[in-house]
Amino acid sequence: MVVLSKPAMEHFSIVNNCKSSSFFNGVPLIDLSKPDSKNLIVKACEEFGFFKVINHGVPTEFITKLESEAIKFFSFPLSEKQKAGPPDPFGYGNKKIGPNGDFGWVEYILVSTNSEFNYQKFASILGVNPETIRTAVNDYVSAVKKMACEILEMLAEGLNIHPRNVFSKLLMDEKSDSVFRLNHYPPCPEIQQLSDNNLIGFGEHTDPQIISVLRSNNTCGLQILLKNGHWISVPPDPNSFFINVGDSLQVMTNGRFKSVRHRVLANSVKSRLSMIFFGGPPLSEKIAPLASLMEGGESLYKEFTWFEYKKSAYKTRLADNRLVLFEKV
Numbered sequence: 144m145v146v147l148s149k150p151a152m153e154h155f156s157i158v159n160n161c162k163s164s165s166f167f168n169g170v171p172l173i174d175l176s177k178p179d180s181k182n183l184i185v186k187a188c189e190e191f192g193f194f195k196v197i198n199h200g201v202p203t204e205f206i207t208k209l210e211s212e213a214i215k216f217f218s219f220p221l222s223e224k225q226k227a228g229p230p231d232p233f234g235y236g237n238k239k240i241g242p243n244g245d246f247g248w249v250e251y252i253l254v255s256t257n258s259e260f261n262y263q264k265f266a267s268i269l270g271v272n273p274e275t276i277r278t279a280v281n282d283y284v285s286a287v288k289k290m291a292c293e294i295l296e297m298l299a300e301g302l303n304i305h306p307r308n309v310f311s312k313l314l315m316d317e318k319s320d321s322v323f324r325l326n327h328y329p330p331c332p333e334i335q336q337l338s339d340n341n342l343i344g345f346g347e348h349t350d351p352q353i354i355s356v357l358r359s360n361n362t363c364g365l366q367i368l369l370k371n372g373h374w375i376s377v378p379p380d381p382n383s384f385f386i387n388v389g390d391s392l393q394v395m396t397n398g399r400f401k402s403v404r405h406r407v408l409a410n411s412v413k414s415r416l417s418m419i420f421f422g423g424p425p426l427s428e429k430i431a432p433l434a435s436l437m438e439g440g441e442s443l444y445k446e447f448t449w450f451e452y453k454k455s456a457y458k459t460r461l462a463d464n465r466l467v468l469f470e471k472v
C-alpha cells in the first residue's frame with residue numbers, strides 16, 4: 144500500500160488502477176429479451192454473483208433526467224451540498240462511508256425509496272420544486288425495480304421454484320426496505336504521479352440486500368472479486384445495467400449464489416457517476432433458505448429477520464463479512 148503525501152489523502156489506500164488493457168471481458172451478458180436467459184442468469188449468479196443486462200426496457204429519458212439532476216447537484220460548492228447531510232443514514236455524504244470509520248474518494252446521496260422520503264433539502268439546493276426531484280428519482284427507481292423483479296422471476300424459473308414471485312414479491316411489497324444511491328467519484332489529479340497505482344473510491348464490500356442494480360457513466364473504476372481471489376476491472380457501459388447478488392439472496396439460496404465482493408477505484412482524469420438501486424425485503428421479513436433449495440440438507444444459516452441483519456450490518460466496517468455472524472457453526 145502506498146500513501147500519498149498530502150495530509151488530506153492520508154485515509155486513502157492505493158491499489159492497482161483500471162487500465163483498459165486490464166479489462167475483463169468475461170462478465171456474463173444477459174439479453175433480457177431472450178426467453179432462454181433464465182438459465183444464463185442462474186449460471187451467472189452461481190459463477191460470479193454478477194452480470195450485465197441489455198434490452199432492459201428502462202427508458203433512456205429516465206436515466207438522463209436523473210443523471211443531469213445529479214450532475215447539477217454535485218457541481219454545487221461543498222458548503223451548499225452539506226446542507227443535505229450528514230447521511231444518517233440518508234442524505235448527502237462526502238468521503239465518510241457508513242458510521243464506523245470507512246472513507247473513500249467519493250461523495251454521494253443516499254435516499255430511501257419510500258414515498259414518504261423528504262426531498263426538500265436537495266430541492267432547495269437545486270432551486271427546484273421537491274416534486275421535480277421526487278419524480279426524477281421515482282421514475283428511475285420504478286423502472287429499475289420492475290427490471291429487477293423480472294430478473295428475480297427469471298431466476299426463480301431457472302431454479303425451478305414456485306411460485307415465480309418468491310423473490311420479486313419482497314421488492315414489490317409496499318414495505319420493501321429498498322435504498323437508492325448516487326455516487327460521484329471526482330477525478331483525483333494527485334494520483335497521476337503514481338503511474339501504476341490508483342485510489343480507492345469505494346472500498347471492497349458485499350451488498351446486504353437481495354439484489355443491486357447499478358448504472359454508471361462511461362468512466363471505469365468498478366472491480367469485482369472473482370472466486371480465484373483476483374480483482375478484475377469491469378468495462379464501463381452506460382447503456383447497460385450491472386446486477387449484483389446481495390447477502391440476502393445468498394442466504395435464500397442457501398449459499399448456492401454468493402454475494403459479489405466489489406469495489407470502485409477513483410480516476411485521475413475522469414469523474415465517475417453511478418446510480419445504484421438496492422432491492423431489499425420488508426424489515427419484518429424472515430431471511431432463510433427456500434425449502435426447495437435445501438435439497439434435504441440443512442440451512443447453513445441461523446434464522447434472522449432483515450431488521451436484525453440490517454441492525455448488525457450498521458455495526459460493521461465496509462469490508463467485513465457480515466454473514467459470518469449468521470452462519471451455523
Ligand code: GA4
Pocket residue numbers: 232240241242243245253322324348349350351352421456457458459460461
Ligand atoms: C453497502 C451497500 C449500500 O451502499 C449501503 C451501504 C451502507 C451505507 O453506506 O450507509 C453501509 C454498507 C452498505 C454496509 C455496512 C454499513 C452500512 C455502510 C457501512 C459501513 C447503503 C447498504 O445498504 O449497506
